[in-house]
Structures are given as structure tokens and as C-alpha cells.
Amino acid sequence: MSEAGAHTPAEASSADAAQARAEENTGTQEDAASLDGDAPRLSVSTEMQRADDAQIVEPTGAQLSVRARARLTQLLVGKSIVEALFVSALAVAFIYHAFSPFFRGSVDSAENGAVVGWVVDESRPGARVEVQLYIDGHFAGRGRADQYRPDVRAAGRAADEFHGFKLQLPPLPAGAHEAHVYAVHASGGGQRITLQQVDKVAHFNVPSNEMSKTVPAEWWATQGQP
């Protein structure tokens, strides 16, 4: 049996199909071998094979006209495009909702035992944003940006003066530290919470004086999680 690729027309001719079926019906070993290729043969006798042939339902509809094939190809391409656009739109919508692009804020200082700054949710200018403080990658406290900051309003960044925050630093060992302040954003009906960093990382030093303390190892274990 010739390979499918040997057929010069776009699809195999019906004459070829008829010939193949005629060959198949003769029940010769040759036709069985060529049709089966290297597929597993579990039946051993020709009689059994003939019985099987009567039982196995051969699929029809493999032959497609050029027009039908072109239409099907267009459909598949169209479906792929629609699905790609759909998945992209879904991804953008997810990112838009899960990671709000509307937070604006600043970490002004991290000294004297506190991290000070402001944050505004421009999509809800009247709302007070919840913030979380992380020191050296460990949760160190939470608060609300609802403190008086007239300069923020004066700069045109907020509709009112109450968007400042002041988060107390925990006892820290002497040396260099990093403070990350995150705005808390809920989405998915409250099922999903994301943290978005406010401004840049604030670097600060705790000097070796009476203000600094050696932090017990338990602090990180007990305070290290929100």
C-alpha cells in the first residue's frame, strides 16, 4: 500500500479508497500486513481476523473536500486566535484586579524607632489604605494610612489630609536593616490579598547604644509571620 503522501491530489481519490477496500476484502496476508504496519497483532488466525473486521467499526469522514478542509483550517485558526485573545484578556484583567496599579505613596524616613510615609489609592481617594511593614524580610507590624499629612493634599496627591502612616519599628539588633512597606490590596471578593510595595526599600542603621537591643531568636519565630 502506498503512503498517503504519494497521492498527488489534495486528498486521496475515491478510486484509491475503493481499491484499498477491495484489497482488504480479499483477506490476503499481504494486505493485512500493509494495513497494520507495525501495530500489535493480537489475533492469530485469518478466520478470527475476518470476524474482527466484521465487528470493528471503521471510521468514515476522513476524506475531506478541499473546500471543507480550507473551511476547517480557517475555523481552527480563528479558534486559536480567539482563545489567545481571550487568555490574554483574562490575564490582563487578573493582573489589573489582583495588583492594583493605583497605589501611590512614599516612605519618607525609617529612624527614631518608626517608619513614616504616606500612601493613597487613587482609584478610591477617600479610602484609608492598610499597610504592612517588613524588616529584613520579616513581618514587623501593620497599620492604616490615616494620619494627618497636609503636605500630601497640598501636593495634589490626595483629596484629603489623612493618608499618612507611622509604623513602629520592633527591637532590632545594631547594624544595617531594610524596611519594606506594602499596601494591602484585596481582590476576588476578599479571597485574595496582595501586597504591593510602597516606594523604594528604606535602608537604615540601628546604632550600638541604649536604643538598640539584642533581639532574642524567638522574636523572628513569633513576630516573623503576619
Add this chain to the structure above:
Amino acid sequence: MSEELSFRSQPTNLVAPGARALLLWEIASVVSSALIAEWIVLALTDWKLALVVPVGLACALMLMSKRAHGETRRELGLRGDNFWRACRLLALPMTGSAILLALVGRFWFGVAPTLGRGRAGWALLGVPVWGFVWGLFQQYALQAFINRRLQMFWGTGWRTTFVVAVLFALLHLPNPWLMAATFLGGLIWAAVYQRAPNLWALALSHAVMTWVLVSTLPAVALGGLRVGYKYFG
């Protein structure tokens, strides 16, 4: 069983290369739609209506493809004349599978079979009724579409049966016990469909086996029959 053991392959080598590639593309397209629904839509949104897009596109493709291939309802298996023959072919492997599931439940998980796993009244009927409707849809996609196109590509036989079962199991990732069960079911249903294409019998079998599955294995093992991203909670 002897009927299934005597299964042999008949590659359809009368199809032009372009058409053969198209058959694989059709299968890949429907499988990808299912994976998009399971792994992307359900992961990125709680808006269940969004599932309409990939599922609707897959259904549209299957229907248009049916028309393009000139397949009749009878050829697809929506018929009654071979219902009992399909049931006869299904009976033995289904019984064997049910016993196997009961043994796995008993000796692996240490639970005895419970009818409907604690459900009562109408809820007890809910599993097979819903299983039939959902099973008919799944069997249409799996057998009347994927199996038939693989038969057009490779012919009937164990290779086609195996690939259908693998695809069916893959669509139930990452739920391990459900994957094992669907692989076994996929083998049985694909083999029976090739010998007696009857979707009503397969849907009935699907419903019964789903009911057997939830009655023999603990809900914890089955992960609430969840698949895709939702499996993780």
C-alpha cells in the same frame, strides 16, 4: 473479553497528509480548550461564566468538524440499535473495575464501600443523573470526536485506544486517583466505542462508574473530583 483481545489495527492511510495533520490539529484544539478551561480560566477568575468561551469554542469546533467530515449522528454513536451490544461489551470490564475499586478502597484506604458515600434520598440519585448528562458530553468529546479522529489518523486498535485513555487521564491532571480511574475508564470506553459506537451506553457506563468511584474511594482521595487548578483548593 475475547472480542477485545482480538482487536487489531487498521490504519486509515487513504487520507492526504494535509488532512491527517488537520485531524491532529482538531484533537489538539479541543484538548487545549479543555486545558485552558481547567488551568487558566478557573485559576484567573471566579467568574464561572467565563468558561463559556473555551467550552463554547470547543463545542463549536466539534459541531463544525462533524459537518465538514459529513459524520451522521448514527456514525457518532447517537443510536439505539447497538445499545445492548455495547452494554454487553461494557459489562465485564465495568464489573472488574468496580471490584478493583472496591478492593483499592478497602485495602489501600481502609474504607468499606458505601452507597453514594453518605448521600441519601434525591442526593443519592444526583450522582448518576448528573453523571449521565456530564458523561454524555464527555463521551461525545472523547469518543465521537477524539477517538474517531484518531481512528481516521491511525485506524482502530490498541494504539488509538491507549492515546484516547492517556488524553482522558491528562485532562484530569493533577488529581492522581482520578487520573488512574479515568485512564482505566478511557481504555475500556475507547475500546468498546471502536467495536460498538454507542454514546448512550457509554454515558450510562460513565454515570455508573462515577457512582461506583465515589462509593468506593474516600472523598479525600478523590479530591472532590476536582481537576486542574481548582484541585489545589
